[in-house]
Amino acid sequence: MSIFFEIKSSCGKARRGVISTAHGQINTPAFMPVGTAATVKAMLPESVIATGAEIILGNTYHLMLRPGEDVIANLGGLHKFMNWNKPILTDSGGFQVMSLSSLRKITPDGVEFNSHLDGQKYFLTPEKSIDIQHKLNSNITMIFDECTPYPIDHLYAEKSMRLSLIWAKESKKAFHDRDGYGIFGIIQGSTFEDLRKISAEALQEIGFDGYAIGGLAVGEGHEKMLEVLHFTIPNITSDKPRYLMGVGKPIDIIASVKRGVDMFDCVLPTRSGRNGQAFVSGGVINIRNQKYILDGSPLDELCNCYTCNNFSKAYLNHLIKSNEILGAVLMTWHNIAYYQNLMKQLRTLIEKGTLYSYTDEELTYVK
Structure with a gap:
């Protein structure tokens, strides 16, 4: 058995489930803090756990460049390397390939690119990406794909999607199947309904442990994203996890x-925290604002995280404006906690069958 997904309850189209892996369980719906370079920026592993996070995301592209997958493998894998004993999902590098448009060349076999660090040339193939993720020992491996930009015409979107399907087969073939580990396919096709349907059906014929929806959160906007989900999700089997990449x-x-x-x-929660933005019940605040200089209240009255239990807006205003490292730590801690509390609230409402009793805006008030 690879990973195991069980749906515990549902409410309309929403599902409350559990993913079981070799490094523990993940309650879904789940939000994964991003630990691109084997660290969630400004956070200790224990601090991330304290927010309620059960899985984090690492990145194949960045880790292959520095310190290198062989270094991490020799030191016992990514879990041991970064002292994180819970599940890890690794992105295959497809998104970075898209963002390196001026430094890469896509071929049918893979992508040739120059490192953004030192200009060194690399050639990343589906087999190589999967091998790197195996050496990292990630619990959920992502196939190597081309993440298309937005906007894009139908012709290029189809060409890209079909190349990603070829790479999906090669990724699955290269994957080391073992207990507690799984590989996810990535549905592409930009904003085109016919392409998304072809991609989803073809990936399910190959067979994966979960299905991601890629190529969104790249500038298409909220309504267009929902439109794509509306016509894509019905084409994804209901017995596997569904992962919306890069959202949000x-x-x-x-x-x-x-x-x-x-x-x-x-x-978003970690980057915003470092920049002085806090996600609070009902919106976002910029802690740099002058009005917080004498504000002795916590960031969010409804939040019970370490930051809100111990520090005032006034103190956080001082830290961030002084560029103190502790400011980034405390703001990031709160933001990740906000996201984890939001997921917990959504899971509870699905279990109760009352999720759709609230508007999307009302649900941003985390209790």
Whole structure:
């Protein structure tokens, strides 16, 4: 058995489930904090666990460049290397390939690119990507794909999607199947319904442990994203986890859960925290604002995280404006906790059967 997914309850299209892996269980819907370079920025592993996170995301592209997959393998794998004993999902590098448009060349066999660090030339193939993820010992491996930009015409989107399907077969063939580990396919096709359907059906013929929806959160906007989910999700089998890659804002997550998505990741809570933005019940605040200089209240009255239990807006305002490292730590801690509390609330409402009693906006008020 690879990984195991069990749906515990459902409410409309929303599902409350559990994914079992070799490094523990993941309650879904789940949000994965991003630990691109074997660290969730500004956070200790224990701090990430304290927020309620059960899985984090690492990145094949960045880790192959520095320190190198062989270094991590020789030191016992990514879990031991970064002292994280819970599940890890690794992105295959497809998104970075898209973002390196000026430094890469796509061929039928893979992608030739120059490192953004030192210019050194690399050639990343599906087999190589899967091998790197195996050496990292990630619990959930992602296939190597081409993440297409937006906007894009139908002709290029189809060509890209069909190349990703070829790479999906090669990725599955290269995967080391073993207990507690799985590999996810990635559905591509940009915003085109016919291409998404072809991609989803072809990936399911190959057979994967879960199915991701890629190529969104790249500038298409909230409504267009929901439109794509509306016509894509019905084509995905209901007995496997569904993962919406790179999403996103709380309102995006809520709307996607209501449409049947189980897993999410995004750099937004950590990046925003370092920049002085906090996700609070009902919106976002910029802690740098002058009005917080004498504000003795916590970031969010409804939050019970370490930051909100111990520090005021005034202190956080001082830390961030002084560029103190502790400011980034405390703001990031709160933001990840906000996201984890949001997921917990969504799981509870699915269990109670009352998720659709609330508007998406009402659900951003985390209790």
